[in-house]
Amino acid sequence: MTAPALEARGLVRQFGGLLATDDVSFQLAPGARQALIGPNGAGKTTLINLLTGVIKPSQGAVLLDGEDITALASYDRVRRGLARTFQINQLFPDMSPIESIGLAISERHHGGADFWRVAGGRRDIAEEVEELLTTFGLIDRMDEPTRFLPYGKQRLLEIALALACKPRVLLLDEPAAGVPEDERHDILRALAALPGDVAILLIEHDMDLVFNFATRISVLVAGRLLCEGAPKDIAQDPRVRAVYLGEDAHG
């Protein structure tokens, strides 16, 4: 059996007296479509930050393809194939989608250390930029500063940027957050079109999205993993219904 694409082993994170992450262990198989749900304040964002290395765990380990990456800085984890998107847009307001994506690709190719070459001189980079822009429907706004893009397009650029890092594991932090109803299908379509070999962990409040997308769901409550399983089992689990879904919820 191959190693899981991403694995958390006994992750603990304490903020003063608050136990934000309490002994969380889980595995993400290569190419998985997994969702992480939980009520507000369950510690979902803390868990993402632990996995991506934005904060260090008090205890436990994070493994990428079976390799311990707990000690690595977050940018090193990205280079090894662990990318993420943000719940609140984290983009480059004055850079265009072309420049933003071009930068991400050129970082991946060269580590950005070369300061002599002029950006845009390489055909393979331009080709890859075009591919991503086309996939995410950003071609018609590709040379405008990002801050002029409508919110829905910015959400798509969030995902495109993460994908430009060619990750093997992708953490999506509420990709549909704040997107108006009529633009939601663009996000859904983009999620459905993500490469099959990339393992994805989706953090999301929108239950339609979660149950559409995920083949496996983990439930996080008060920093602990309450349960994990197939969508239909999770939807019927009385503990989940009690703490999270409520009586009239999906399923």
Next chain:
Amino acid sequence: MRPHEQRIAQHLHRRARWRWSEIAFWIAVVVIVFVIPSRASLINEILVNGLFALSLDLILGLAGVVSLGHAAFLGVGAYAAGILAAQGLDDPTLGLLVGGLFGGVLGLVTAPLLLRGSDLTRLMVTLGVSLMFGEIANRASWLTGGADGLEFTMGKVLGLFPIGFTGQRNAALYSLVVLFVLFVLARRIRQSPFGLSLTAVRENRLRAGALGIATHRRIIGVYAISAAYAGVAGALLAQTTAIASLDLFDFHRSADVMLMLIIGGAGYLYGGIIGAALFVVLRDFIASATPQYWEFWIGLLLVVLVLTGRDRVSALVLRAARTIMPNSLKQGGSA
């Protein structure tokens, strides 16, 4: 060939092309140096300060790192070149290289101090470092000449052209060549993937890290380059005035260069040179009219620029100019 590939490559490449307004700018600078030889000393001051402000633009304009202590590198570069010349190694090019090297190494060593905290932290840390180096230069008077300064004579540039003493056109020409060469290099850095990554670090450090960019290392790198530029500016200042003095480390040097850059506009590399020209000329002009009050006008200019935004001010000036001379200014260069 994909349908949009050409446009994408051009877009990525667009800042690398030399625009007519840029070419006109440099021709104008050359012309000025030749046309007003009587003000060569003033022009030299502008060019050296322009290089110093360019060095600040590399960290402030490109990477968004503030500094109130850039004079430390100016002073170290000046004394490195000066001491070298005083020891008999009076080749100007060697002096520039050594000045830049000392500035760069000092920048590399102190850059890690800037990685944590807020802009206020960075302002205070850079200020503190420059105060420390000023005092070290003061204490090491056996090496630096202390309060008397350090005087020396320079050899010929490339063994051919004498720099001459202060006020000669050769000094201004020499400074212009150095400024231009380093400007072209800075321009190249700005357009490179490295420069693009600095923009990303400035605009959103969190996301830059999430793209796999080692943000700390990039900031240290550009800070060292910027400090090397300031070191060359210091060496150039010492060489063209034949003296290195302790006031190079003064706080007002760091503050003035920040003023010049803000007045001219940070981030597009020409701002430092334009700001230095405005600053030095304005000071010269106002100081001859009302010697005591010239800083009042500089202060007023700064307040107006920062509060109203440079774009609006320059648009206003352009519109006023068009009203006065409707035919001569049709959509001038877009700097």
